[in-house]
Amino acid sequence: xxxxxxxxxxxxxxxxxxxxxxxxxxxxxxxxxxxxxxxxxxxxxxxxxxxxxxxxxxxxxxxxxxxxxxxxxxxxxxxxxxxxxxxxxxxxxxxxxxxxxxxxxxxxxxxxxxxxxxxxxxxxxxxxxxxxxxxxx
Amino acid sequence: xxxxxxxxxxxxxxxxxxxxxxxxxxxxxxxxxxxxxxxxxxxxxxxxxxxxxxxxxxxxxxxxxxxxxxxxxxxxxxxxxxxxxxxxxxxxxxxxxxxxxxxxxxxxxxxxxxxxxxxxxxxxxxxxxxxxxxxxx
DNA sequence: TTTATAAACGCAACTCAGTTGCAAATATAT
DNA sequence: ATATATTTGCAACTGAGTTGCGTTTATAAA
Numbered sequence: 001x002x003x004x005x006x007x008x009x010x011x012x013x014x015x016x017x018x019x020x021x022x023x024x025x026x027x028x029x030x031x032x033x034x035x036x037x038x039x040x041x042x043x044x045x046x047x048x049x050x051x052x053x054x055x056x057x058x059x060x061x062x063x064x065x066x067x068x069x070x071x072x073x074x075x076x077x078x079x080x081x082x083x084x085x086x087x088x089x090x091x092x093x094x095x096x097x098x099x100x101x102x103x104x105x106x107x108x109x110x111x112x113x114x115x116x117x118x119x120x121x122x123x124x125x126x127x128x129x130x131x132x133x134x135x136x137x
Numbered sequence: 138x139x140x141x142x143x144x145x146x147x148x149x150x151x152x153x154x155x156x157x158x159x160x161x162x163x164x165x166x167x168x169x170x171x172x173x174x175x176x177x178x179x180x181x182x183x184x185x186x187x188x189x190x191x192x193x194x195x196x197x198x199x200x201x202x203x204x205x206x207x208x209x210x211x212x213x214x215x216x217x218x219x220x221x222x223x224x225x226x227x228x229x230x231x232x233x234x235x236x237x238x239x240x241x242x243x244x245x246x247x248x249x250x251x252x253x254x255x256x257x258x259x260x261x262x263x264x265x266x267x268x269x270x271x272x273x274x
Numbered sequence: 275t276t277t278a279t280a281a282a283c284g285c286a287a288c289t290c291a292g293t294t295g296c297a298a299a300t301a302t303a304t
Numbered sequence: 305a306t307a308t309a310t311t312t313g314c315a316a317c318t319g320a321g322t323t324g325c326g327t328t329t330a331t332a333a334a
Contacts, residue, residue: 072209119271126265134256
């Protein structure tokens with residue numbers, strides 16, 4: 001696992017205390033995070049604007065990606081190591097736990113190949129699963 | 138196409154002017170609708186609370202179902218004729234147009250069969266496609 | 275037809291996630 | 305040491321969706 005500093009460097013982001021802590025938090029999370037969950041878990045800031053702006057910056061640089069959420073919150077997870085500013089591709093499924101409401105990236109379930117159909121041009125495919133996660137069942 | 142009155146009757150909902158108009162609006166829409174889109178298209182009320190409560194009631198009775206939305210809005214589409222209060226099953230894909238932002242139900246794309254994996258118990262599968270819709274391309 | 279009642283309506287006020295503006299602070303390059 | 309762009313933090317805002325409550329109305333029962 002690459003160190004948080006290296007990652008911020010790689011993506012041309014400043015190494016502030018908060019952003020280092022945020023990268024480390026994402027690295028140590030098995031599931032995805034909302035802005036509010038981040039605020040509760042982090043020490044170096046308590047300002048939601050700071051958190052939202054970091055998330056926007058991280059997403060723009062393809063360090064993190066949005067994942068689905070049951071209650072329509074914005075929820076993020078770390079991208080794969082292969083992702084960078086020019087190459088950004090995810091072909092994994094997402095899993096939402098109906099008990100704890102967490103969302104997980106499931107790398108070993110690949111997306112089905114769907115072809116264009118009756119006038120719809122398909123450029124992206126998302127597969128979202130629901131049920132109960134390992135720690136809830 | 139069954140008449141709106143019949144539908145409200147079938148689902149034990151009162152036939153008010155607004156709810157009749159709402160059912161007809163859903164029937165005549167090729168894509169899904171948000172509360173705000175409904176407010177703009179409907180004449181019999183201008184109150185958003187009335188709209189939200191009708192949507193909640195319709196959803197509870199399985200007359201409509203939620204569909205994904207790019208900007209995390211709550212978006213609904215009519216259920217299939219087979220759906221009722223005891224039997225409610227959808228196995229179609231959803232398509233989000235990246236140009237007009239509408240969401241469509243794609244009945245002829247069926248969901249892949251995904252099995253439980255490494256501790257995750259899967260009870261529901263959702264397949265969401267993105268691209269450009271027939272009227273946008 | 276009248277009456278009773280549960281469902282539906284409409285208004286005001288609220289909640290809460292996410293955003294915007296702006297001035298102050300700080301990481302980093304020169 | 306200095307300059308510059310990035311990041312931070314506060315206050316105030318936006319806009320989707322919700323809650324409370326009193327009134328109205330569809331429907332069923334008398």
